[in-house]
Amino acid sequence: MKKVGVFLCHCGTNIAGVVDIPRLAEEVKKFPFVAHVEENKYCCSEPGQDAIIKAIKEQNLDRVVVASCSPRMHEGTFQKALQKAGLNPYMFEMANMREHCSWVHAKQPELATLKAMDLVRKAVAKVAKVEPLFEDYISITKKALVIGGGIAGIQTAIDIADAGHQVILVERESTIGGKMAMLDKTFPTLDCSA
Amino acid sequence: MRYGYYPGCSLHSTAAEYEYSTRQVCEKLGITLEEIPDWNCCGASSAHSTSHLAGVAIPARNLALAEEKGLDVVAPCAACYQRLVTADYEMKHDPALKAKVEQVMDRKFNGTIGVKSTLEAVVESGLEKMTKALQxxxxxxxxxxxxxxxxxxxxxxxxxxxxxxxxxxxxxxxxxxxxxxxxxxxxxxxxxxxxxxxxxxxxxxxxxxxxxxxxxxxxxxxxxxxxxxxxxxxxxxxxxxxxxxxxxxxxxxxxxxxxxxxxxxxxxxxxxxxxxxxxxxxxxx
Amino acid sequence: MVVAAQHPNITLYTYTEVEEVNGYIGNFEVTLRKKARYVDMKKCTGCGLCETKCPTKVASEYDLGIGKRPCIYKPFPQAVPNKPVIDPVNCKKLIDGKCGVCAKVCPTGSVNYEDKDELVTEKVGAIVMATGFDLFDWTKTYGEYGYGQYPDVITGLHFERMLNASGPTGGKLKRPSDGKIPETVVFIKCVGSRDDTKGRSYCSRACCMYTAKHAMQVLEKIPNSQAYVFYMDVRTPGKMYEEFYQRALDQGAQYLRGRVSKIFPKGDKLVVRGEDTLVGRQVEVEADLVVLATAMIPSTGSDKMAQIVGFSTDKDGFYTEAHPKLRPVETNTGGVFLAGACQGPKDVPDTVSQASAAAVKVVGLLSKDQMATNPRISAINEAICSGCLHCKAVCPYKAIDAKTVSERAHGQVVERTVASVNTGLCQGCGACTVACRSGALNLKGFTNQQMLAEVDAACQ
Incomplete structure (x- = not known):
């Protein structure tokens, strides 16, 4: 039997100021496979993550939905929490009820709450279908190529080289230096550019 | 080449010498100017400085009249030219405005004709024709x-x-x-x-x-x-x-x-x- | 520059273009074209005798046409490596065989007119793009400034070349038209920047500061001089930047808030007409020299470079970072990083910071022996793949190839083409799954089944 845990994040007042979280929680409890629903002021904080880990262990959850911000923000954070709790980090789904909901519908809290329900329902439906995924490993050639021998290319090449790695610096002109070498003095220190 | 000629107020009054010479030049270059029947003021600059709609609708009527004749418009006066091309441009880029203008002037304008200044019309007849006519x-x-x-x-x-x-x-x-x-x-x-x-x-x-x-x-x-x-x-x-x-x-x-x-x-x-x-x-x- | 050239860990390929890039993060294979220099780098001592004897002089690109250079040349005296190349377009010997002076005078016999381009292949784990910027060509659009017809209307970079001690005027500011020292210099900012109609919509970021510097340099170097700066805004968001601008004001630079609407010659002066919006009046300045702060644009050929390496550019042609705030020096292609103005206009301090940041990302990658890949990538169901390879055509990362599989059908072994996903190259964008007509391609973690479950839930 699939057991989904859903964590509803307030994001301070970012989400909770618009979306009616207690009402949302009541609704989410009715979704299929949902075994656990929990609110948190900040799911991404350390206590917030601990709450997720604790719930996974105590309730034997096998997959998790966090309804909070964009996955570009904190997907990795929550995946690590799953891993700590012994779950495959891909048994996870995020519902973005901040960027996709509370921020853009700040003036329509009722509609925003209904939309948040849809977003979480979607995430729960998807997470019910996910399977564990496993990372692959590839080898790494320990050499870098820097394309362009101006100020940016030279600085990058020197920094990588100083760290002990081989660097190839390619420049299409017959000399390195780029635009920098054309300059006289540079602000704000007015020292020479070469 | 045949054009719908839009003289505007100047060419029939203060710029009579412009009108005369324009007609002479066009004749020598084989350009026929057919005055647009019942043309009206282009609206410059009193219309467009008081009402945007009037500023477009007044010149647009002249375009519609020329379109009914199936002729591109030639306007010697630079101000007329500006009002006419502006009306043409605005109606082509703003369908809502076009609908309103058509209602005001009680005519359709399909945008099938172009507007030229005399300068353009003359040049388009070709420098070759000009050197041939040169005496x-x-x-x-x-x-x-x-x-x-x-x-x-x-x-x-x-x-x-x-x-x-x-x-x-x-x-x-x-x-x-x-x-x-x-x-x-x-x-x-x-x-x-x-x-x-x-x-x-x-x-x-x-x-x-x-x-x-x-x-x-x-x-x-x-x-x-x-x-x-x-x-x-x-x-x-x-x-x-x-x-x-x-x-x-x-x-x-x-x-x-x-x-x-x-x-x-x-x-x-x-x-x-x-x-x-x-x-x-x-x-x- | 010299530090980079002498660093034991850095291999320098100058006069070299990147021809082809294959592979994926940790395992790139790069083909480089070393262009023919016609000078043997091992034998040449960089003595410079050939440069002084070459009879053909052409406008120097490096000095933006202000000065001249020979056809065997170093762009500037401190060039690294400090050895010349022959310009094959203008060299008489290479055009019709009639010259050969440089080979005759070379004491080490380094000149080789038979030199050919050479292709080199290198294996690398990471690539840093640092292709920089070029300047917006104002002469095509700014008719009110004369379309480049007035020689004494120059750009900030011309100004820099003249002030540079090794530049064409030996560090002296002179009018290109008659060589006179200009007393009244007008600077115009935002030429091509913040100008949707004629140029680009963005701010080029460095111009406010270098124009303040230029104004100061005029006032310092030329007695009784005057510097006027026409500006839209003065933007000084950097450490010590506002103070630097205030210094320019203290030294007497006249800042006029407004655009210049026209420049035209009057005698040997240029009349600069603009508006001073703070007093609400038209102003005219009779200038000896006008310096335009032109917009930074992506360097010529940078779009082609993005295609070769395999990542995207933004609406202005700058290289797109993976995230504007959180991943500013990475691209969406694994193992490809960004440094400097190729990502967007930048001044020197920002460029150096970003370059070091990119270096850290590279070092982080190279310090591992192996790395985990994102498992959310495309997977192919070979059983239902029809081998149409539409997926291959749409893949922006060159991650899909054809492969042949053998299978039994009706007691016979038949060979069949199917698509194959390279798990190192695939970035999980999903373009192929949309193109796949038979539904054979699925993005792991975003399978068709999972997406449909979401749609069903949304439609409840």
Whole structure:
């Protein structure tokens, strides 16, 4: 039997100021496979993550939905929490009820709450279908190529080289230096550019 | 080539010499001008400065009339040209406005015709035709081609030529044996709109244009605009008085000089309408 | 520059273009074209005798046409490597065989007119793009400033070349038209920047500061000089930047808030007409020299470079970072990083910071022996793949190839083409799954089944 845990994040007042979280929680409890629903002021904080880990262990959850911000923000954070709790980090789904909901519908809290329900329902439906995924490993050639021998290319090449790695610096002109070498003095220190 | 001719108010009154020479030039180049029946005012500049809708609808009616005849419009007056192309552009880019305009003028406009200035129509007939029609090369004329603002600005809408350094008129005169000077005031404002309200500014701007034309070595100015021409021509005496200068540059319509080159008799060209006496300059032509 | 050239860990390939990039993060294979220099780098001592004897002089690109250079040349005296190349377009010997002076005078016999391009292949784990910027060509659009017809209307970079001690005027500011020292210099900012109509919509970021510097340099170097700066805004968001601008004001630079509408010659002066919006009046300055702060744009050929390496550019042609705030030096292609103005206009301090940041990302990658890949990538179901390879055509990362599989059908072994996903190259964008007509491609973690479950839930 699939057991989904859903964590509803307030994001301070970012989400909770618009979306009616207690009402949302009541609704989410009715979704299929949902075994656990929990609110948190900040799911991404350390206590917030601990709450997720604790719930996974105590309730034997096998997959998790966090309804909070964009996955570009904190997907990795929550995946690590799953891993700590012994779950495959891909048994996870995020519902973005901040960027996709509370921020853009700040003036329509009722509609925003209904939309948040849809977003979480979607995430729960998807997470019910996910399977564990496993990372692959590839080898790494320990050499870098820097394309362009101006100020940016030279600085990058020197920094990588100083760290002990081989660097190839390619420049299409017959000399390195780029635009920098054309300059006289540079602000704000007015020292020479070469 | 056959065009719907839109004379506007100037060409039938203050710029009669422009009208006459335009018709002469077009005839020599095989361009037929068919006056748009029942044409009305283009609206400049009283309409568009008070009501946007009127500013578009008034010139649009003329376009609709020409479209009914199936003719592209030629407008010698730069201000008319501007109002007509602007109306055309706005209706093509704003369907809601077009619908409103059609309702106001109780006519359809499908946007199937184009609008040209006389300058364009003449050039499109080909420099070859012009050199063929050439009878009296304009030797000795050093012309400052003064395009004014209306034909080239804003460049998105009025695009007779480059907005800062147009050459279309220069090329005509060079083909007709005249010299044209390279000068930086080709598209500067002549202050036509301030003639009545702020004469001080008008005199300064007119002075600047004459000064720079003279400094650039010109012995006359040619323009395609029936607002620039009188505005400069009529101001020369006032400018000379106010600034203690001694300008005597004749201000021509470009078609007057073209007609002259095509052999139209001087006596017919109504040079007596000019304030600055051009006969001395044209004595050898 | 010299530090980079002498660093034992850095291999320098100058006069070299990147021809082809294959592979994926940790395992790139790069083909480089070393262009023919016609000078043997091993034998040449960089003595410079050939440069002084070359009879053909052409406009120097490096000095933006202000000065001249020979056809065997170093762009500037401190060039690294300090050895010349022959310009094959203008060299008389290479055009029609009639010259050969440089080979005759070379004391080490380094000149080789038979030199050919050479292709080199290198294996690398990471690539840093640092292709920089070029300047917006104002002469095409700014007719009111004369379309480049007035020699004394120059750009900030011309100004820099003249002030540079090794530049074409030996560090002296001179009017290109007559060589006179200019006393009244007008600077115009935002030429091509913040100008939707004629140029680009963005701010080029460095111009406010270098224009303040230029104004100061005019006032310092030329007695009785005057510097006027026409500006839209003065933007000084950097450490010590506002103070630097205030210094320019204290030294007497006249800042006029407004655009310049026209520049035209009057005698040997240039009349600069603009508006001073703070007093609401038209102003005219008779200038000896006008310096335009032109917009920074992506360097020529940078779009082609993005295609070769395989990542995207933004609406202005700058290289797109993976995230504007959180991943500013990475691209969406694994193992490809960004440094400097190729990502967007930048000044020197920002460029150096970003370059070091990119270096850290590279070092982080190279310090591992192997790395985990994102498992959310495309997977192919070979059983239902029809081998149409539409997926291959749409893949922006060159991650899909054809492969042949053998299978039994009706007692016979038949060979069949199917698509194959390279798990190192695939970035999980999903373009192929949309293109796949038979539904054979699925993005792991975003399978068709999972997406449909979401749609069903949303439609409840």
């Amino acid at each position: 009296k090369p304009l030797k000795g004329l050093k012309i400052a081609c003064y395009y004014g603002c209306y034909l080239v600005k804003p460049p998105k809408i009025a695009h007779v030529d480059d907005p800062e350094n147009p050459m279309i008129m220069d090329n005509i005169f060079r083909a007709l044996g005249a010299e044209t000077v390279d000068w930086p005031y080709k598209t500067e404002c002549c202050s036509g709109s301030l003639v009545l309200s702020n004469t001080d500014i008008t005199l300064k701007l007119a002075r600047d244009i004459m000064q720079i034309a003279a400094d650039s070595g010109a012995n006359c100015i040619a323009t395609p605009c029936p607002l620039c021409q009188p505005n400069l021509d009529m101001r020369v005496a006032q400018v000379n008085k106010k600034y203690g200068t001694n300008f005597d540059l004749p201000i021509f319509y470009f078609t007057e000089l073209m007609a002259l080159a095509f052999g139209v008799p001087k006596a017919d060209l109504k040079f007596n309408k000019h304030f600055v006496e051009p006969t001395k300059l044209l004595a050898d032509l």
